Amino acid sequence: MTTTDDTAVETSVDTTTDIAARKAALRNRLKDKRGSNEAPARAGTAFSIAELREHQPAFRGLEAGHRACQGCGEALGARLVAESAGPDVILTNATGCLEIFTSPWPQSAWRVPWIHSLFENSAAIAAGVEAAMKHLGKSTKVIAQGGDGGTFDIGFQALSGMLERMHNVLYVCYDNEAYMNTGVQRSGSTPHAAATTTSPAGLERMGKRHLKKDLLSIIAAHHIPYAASASVAYPVDLRRKVRRAMEVEGPTFLQVHCPCPLGWGHESSVTVEVARLAVQTGLFPLVEFERGEVAGVMPLRNPKPVTDYLKLQNRFRHLFSNDPRAREEREHLQALADHTIEKFNLRGEEADPLDSEGADTVRRGGLVA
Amino acid sequence: MLSALEGSQALAQAVGLCRPGVVAAYPITPQTHIVENISKLVADGRLRCELVSVESEFSAASVALGAAASGVRAYTASSSQGILLMAEVLYNISGMRIPMVMTCANRAVGAPLNIWNDQQDSMAVRDSGWIQLYCADNQEAVDTTIQAFRIAERTEVPVMVCVDGFVLTHTLEPIDLPTQEQVDRFLPPYHFSRALDSRNPLSLGTCVDPSFFTEARHSQHQAVLRATTEIMAADRDYAGIIGRSGGGLLSVVGPAEADVAILALGSVCSTVQESMQLFPQDRPVKLIKLRAYRPFPMAALREVLQGVRDLVVLERAIAPGSGGIVGMEVRSLATTLTQLPRIHNYAVGLGGRDVPIEIYPRLVEAITRADEPAWFEIFDLEPEKLPVEDR
Numbered sequence: 001m002t003t004t005d006d007t008a009v010e011t012s013v014d015t016t017t018d019i020a021a022r023k024a025a026l027r028n029r030l031k032d033k034r035g036s037n038e039a040p041a042r043a044g045t046a047f048s049i050a051e052l053r054e055h056q057p058a059f060r061g062l063e064a065g066h067r068a069c070q071g072c073g074e075a076l077g078a079r080l081v082a083e084s085a086g087p088d089v090i091l092t093n094a095t096g097c098l099e100i101f102t103s104p105w106p107q108s109a110w111r112v113p114w115i116h117s118l119f120e121n122s123a124a125i126a127a128g129v130e131a132a133m134k135h136l137g138k139s140t141k142v143i144a145q146g147g148d149g150g151t152f153d154i155g156f157q158a159l160s161g162m163l164e165r166m167h168n169v170l171y172v173c174y175d176n177e178a179y180m181n182t183g184v185q186r187s188g189s190t191p192h193a194a195a196t197t198t199s200p201a202g203l204e205r206m207g208k209r210h211l212k213k214d215l216l217s218i219i220a221a222h223h224i225p226y227a228a229s230a231s232v233a234y235p236v237d238l239r240r241k242v243r244r245a246m247e248v249e250g251p252t253f254l255q256v257h258c259p260c261p262l263g264w265g266h267e268s269s270v271t272v273e274v275a276r277l278a279v280q281t282g283l284f285p286l287v288e289f290e291r292g293e294v295a296g297v298m299p300l301r302n303p304k305p306v307t308d309y310l311k312l313q314n315r316f317r318h319l320f321s322n323d324p325r326a327r328e329e330r331e332h333l334q335a336l337a338d339h340t341i342e343k344f345n346l347r348g349e350e351a352d353p354l355d356s357e358g359a360d361t362v363r364r365g366g367l368v369a
Numbered sequence: 370m371l372s373a374l375e376g377s378q379a380l381a382q383a384v385g386l387c388r389p390g391v392v393a394a395y396p397i398t399p400q401t402h403i404v405e406n407i408s409k410l411v412a413d414g415r416l417r418c419e420l421v422s423v424e425s426e427f428s429a430a431s432v433a434l435g436a437a438a439s440g441v442r443a444y445t446a447s448s449s450q451g452i453l454l455m456a457e458v459l460y461n462i463s464g465m466r467i468p469m470v471m472t473c474a475n476r477a478v479g480a481p482l483n484i485w486n487d488q489q490d491s492m493a494v495r496d497s498g499w500i501q502l503y504c505a506d507n508q509e510a511v512d513t514t515i516q517a518f519r520i521a522e523r524t525e526v527p528v529m530v531c532v533d534g535f536v537l538t539h540t541l542e543p544i545d546l547p548t549q550e551q552v553d554r555f556l557p558p559y560h561f562s563r564a565l566d567s568r569n570p571l572s573l574g575t576c577v578d579p580s581f582f583t584e585a586r587h588s589q590h591q592a593v594l595r596a597t598t599e600i601m602a603a604d605r606d607y608a609g610i611i612g613r614s615g616g617g618l619l620s621v622v623g624p625a626e627a628d629v630a631i632l633a634l635g636s637v638c639s640t641v642q643e644s645m646q647l648f649p650q651d652r653p654v655k656l657i658k659l660r661a662y663r664p665f666p667m668a669a670l671r672e673v674l675q676g677v678r679d680l681v682v683l684e685r686a687i688a689p690g691s692g693g694i695v696g697m698e699v700r701s702l703a704t705t706l707t708q709l710p711r712i713h714n715y716a717v718g719l720g721g722r723d724v725p726i727e728i729y730p731r732l733v734e735a736i737t738r739a740d741e742p743a744w745f746e747i748f749d750l751e752p753e754k755l756p757v758e759d760r
Contacts, residue, residue, distance in 0.1 A: 088567045092435065093574075100576050108572035113565040115438055116574035117431060117461050124428035128391060128435020128443070129565060131419035135390040135441050140567050158431065161424030 059083055061091075066109035067101040071268025073258030073275060074098055074174040076232045078145065081172050081256070084242035087112060089141050090129050094122035094150030097181045098174060120154040122146045123162035126169045134168075141246055144171045148189035149179045151255075152213050163222040163251045170245045170252045176260040177212070184263040188213040191283070192336065193329040194315045196263070201318035206329050211336075219253045220289035227253040228288040233276035234360045237286065237298065244288075257284045265314020277309040280356045282337035285344050299348030299355040303341055306334045371545050376507040376537040379544045380446075380472060381406030383511040385416040386552040387470075387518045390441030390559070393421040393432035397451040398484045399534035400474040404446055426451035430458035430471075437462075437469040438573055440564030442518065444469065448534055449476035452490040456497065459527075463498030464589065465574055468521035468561065469528075472514065475635065475685070476534040477720040485721020486534040487685040488635060492694050498589055500528040500596050501663040505616065505638040507532075507542040512615035513660070515547065516603040519556050523603075524596045531662075533636040533685075535721065547611045555610045593664050600661055616658060618666035621673055623655035628676060630710075631732065632657040632699060633683040637717060637724055641683070644729035652733065662695070667702055674703060679736050680710040683748075685718050692745030713739065715748040722749055 061082025068075035078098055082091070093099045093116040102109040103116065117125045126144035133140050144162070146155055151173040162169060178196045179185040186199040191212045195201040199208035219227045225248045230238040238256065245252035259275050261268040278284035279298065283306060286298035307330060310316040319326045319333075341347055348355045374382070380403050384392070392411075394404040410416040419436075423429045429445045437443040447455060452473055462469060473491045477483040491501060500520060504510040510532045517528040532538055547555075563571055577585055601617055608614045622642055629652055631641055638658040645656065657673055659666075674680065680703070682696040691697065696714030703709055713736050718724040725731070736742070752760045 087570075090439065090565045090567060103572055103575035105575045105577045105581055108575060110572050111570055113567055113570040114572045115435070115565055116576075117434055117465070118457060121427065121431035121458065124423065124431035125435035125438075127421060127423075127428070128393065128432035128437075129439045130435075131391045131393075131421050131432065132436040132439035132441035132443075135419050135436075136439075157424060158428050161428055164424070165421065 059087055061085065061087070061089070061110065061112040062102065063109045063111055067104060068097070069262055069268065071261040071271040072097075072101075073232050073260060073271050074147070074176055075101070076271070077174050077238070077256040077258045080232065080235050080238050081143070081145075081242050081254075082112060084239040085141065085143055085170075085246055088139070089113075089143055090133075091115070092117070092122045092126040092129060092142070092144045094146035094155055095119035095181070096147040096150055098145060098147065100181060119150055121158050122150060122155055123159040123169070123171055126171070127162045127165065127167045130167045130169050142167075142169045144169055146171070146173055147180070148173060148175045148177060149187045151175075152188035152215050160222065163219065163224050163253070166224075166250050168249055168251070170242075170254065172254045172256060173215070174256050174258045176258045176263060178260070178263050180260050180263045189215070191333075193319060193333060195318060196315065206318060206323075206325050207315070216253075216255055216287065216289070220292045222251075223292040224251045224253065226288070226290055229255045229257065229284065229286050231257040231275045231279050231284060231286060232259070233272045233279060234286065234298070236360050241288070263315070265317070266312050270312060274309070274312055277304065277312070280304045281306045281309045282341040282346060283309060283333070285340050285346055287344055294344065297344050297346055298359060299352055300341065300346045301348045301351060301355045301357040303337070303347065306330070306337050371543040373541050374507070374544045374546075375402065375539060375541050376510060376532065377402030377474075377539065378406045379507050379511050379542075379546065380514060380532065380538070381410060382546055383514040384444055385410045386547065386549055387444075387515055387556055388416075388442065389418050389444045391419045391421065391433065391436035391443045392445065393423050393429045393436070393443070394445050395423050395426045395429045395447070395451060397426070397448045399476055399486070399538045400446045400448045400451070400472070402538060403472055403474065426454040427458060430455040430462065433469050433471070434458060434462050434465075434467055437467045437561065438465070438563075438565055440559070440561050440566065442559040444471065446472040446474065448474045449478055449484075449490045452494060453478060456494055459494050459497040459499060461574075462527050464585075466525040466589070466592065467527060468525050470514065470517045470521055471527070471529050473529050473531045474534040474538045475531055483720040484534075486536050487719045487721070488531065488533075489686040491529060491531045492686040494529075495663055495694070498526070498593060499663060500524070500526050500593065500600070500661070501531055502528065502600070502660055503531045503634040503662060504533075504537065504660070505636060505658055507537050507540065507544055508613075509616055509660075510537060511544055511546060512607060512611070512613060515552055515556065516600075516607050516615050519603045520596065520599050522559060522561075523599050524592060526592050526596055531635060536636045545613070551611050555607055597661065597664050597666055597669075600664075616660040618661040618669045619673065620658045620660065621655050622658065624653045625655065625673075626676065627653040627655040628678040629654040629733070629736070630657055630674065630677045630679070631655075631681040631683060631729075632659055632695075634659045634662060634695065635685065637683055637685065640724045640726065641729055644726050647726065648730040650730060650733045654729075654733065659695070665698060665702075670699070670702055671706060674706055674710065676708065677710045678708070679713065679742075681713045681715065681732055681736060683715055683717055685716065687716050687719065687747070696745060711736075711742040713742045714745045715743060716745070717748045719747065725749070
């Protein structure tokens, strides 16, 4: 948000001073902004609030110009979360890509108060900030952020403690399924059979031997008011979930699936497509829990085969070799997706504007299926 | 007014008088009674603060960090293994220049597991960038705790108040607690210039590359060094309001011109002091009570060591493979004196081994008898308990 626009909005509600002069100034600013000579409103006509809104850029908590890689899913996720949460927040951040690429001293891409301490304590720092807000009688919402390493693995204890103590904190995990900041090492979130630098594929191994930890169920088992998964491929859904979580007085949790072009080995131009396929195949279900019970799912219209998702990524390339175990692992992953679809009853019955095909699909005319 | 209080109880009340906004802690012996007593103050409505009972010492320090960074006075306490689990956060707090106070109820570090007192825990984090103040008795612990908040907040360097576990924390002493009005006069409300505030968004704890890191460390080092001024000022102002000093950077008991000196930290000072009264020796001896270990008070030490011919350094920790920790630093400082004293470095009271009341005459005898000063020895070792090869 620029200072100019701040002034513009303030002008519209200030009736005590010279309104005509201010309108003229505002018209000039809007003209400059549009780069056109055409005035946005006829002379002598008041601006409507709607018109002003149209010219007011959305709030951005995370500014452009940071140092994320091209096509970074985490940067997209964090931008969506920060803009949905609004300005009255304090963010904490675990060590990781997001922390590194947004805060190279003396620069920062954050327009909201932000604190990074360590890898494993984002939730505990957030708990401290929240306790301070409570003591000060402030309503500022606290959002803790971490990657999957900082959330599933090393920061898990602090996260569990924060949830159990019912701090009024939204914890957002940007899940890109490996330790990307240190060079793509496997984490508790890395999917089964994915190759990373510490779970490489080779003669004796077909990538990671273990399953992706079912973190959301573990979080939900804390019986917190709200926990959900979301994806950068479904920004409207993601924004809604952030706003939902922001309204809750108590601990809430969001797991945001964020492809990493570098770590997953896909083109940086297909980040959203890859994220979308993870949902459409049933490998990454979009689910909401309230007090530990499933409260909503995004239905899948005609679930796609997992190979559609796998074949776009180098981390699964070994699953398309002639090795018989490759086929076995592909089937294994398909079985995992099928199981998830059954478990959450994801299969949609008919075309739904909010299902995996309809949601966030502007090219089909928005919400009309 | 004097009241008979257990050390931990007195400390809890002292913390309460400082009006912390957030207290976060995890139980560990011998720190437990401090936090239990604070919990009771909160439960009884005598202290309005957010008490966060966390799931580890790591989170205790982190919660306190988050709170202090948000503009609220924060406090935690721990011991031994808990201090080591916090170590990563302790470096982080001081590196970010977050002012806060913690009590270290000093205890040995395992293995072997031992819950009793020595100072290995705080010595293990002596280079974490925290101010460390060691208390000789519970009155000092109370006064030092209150002063610590002002020192931390004026210097933006966190302060660790080191109080010997059990020997002080679990011992009843007559304590004079200042009144709330006195503490309020001494300690203004907490203000942190870089507080997290959505009306003034700042980024704290950013990533610093080699082009700035060296300068960041330099500034931190200077800040801890400069804290000597603030420690003295806090003690002076405290004495002005409350009428009692907390012990400055260091204090000397006995004749200033004595050419034999015993230097110690913590409750050993009180034991030695009492021993000196009970068993007076012919040779004049002075006791140097080192209260500030970080910053290491070089100028003040140099002054009291001038003219000393025999210096005994007592410590309750050990650097295996090297020897004394405090001894090594004092020895290094002594090389700048015009006359280098003979330095006798002893560890005493490891893992709660009782420091005997005859410690003073035994020390004087040992240094008088010795042809060569002890580079480093464990003073109260009982060789008959050792396997032959270790004797």
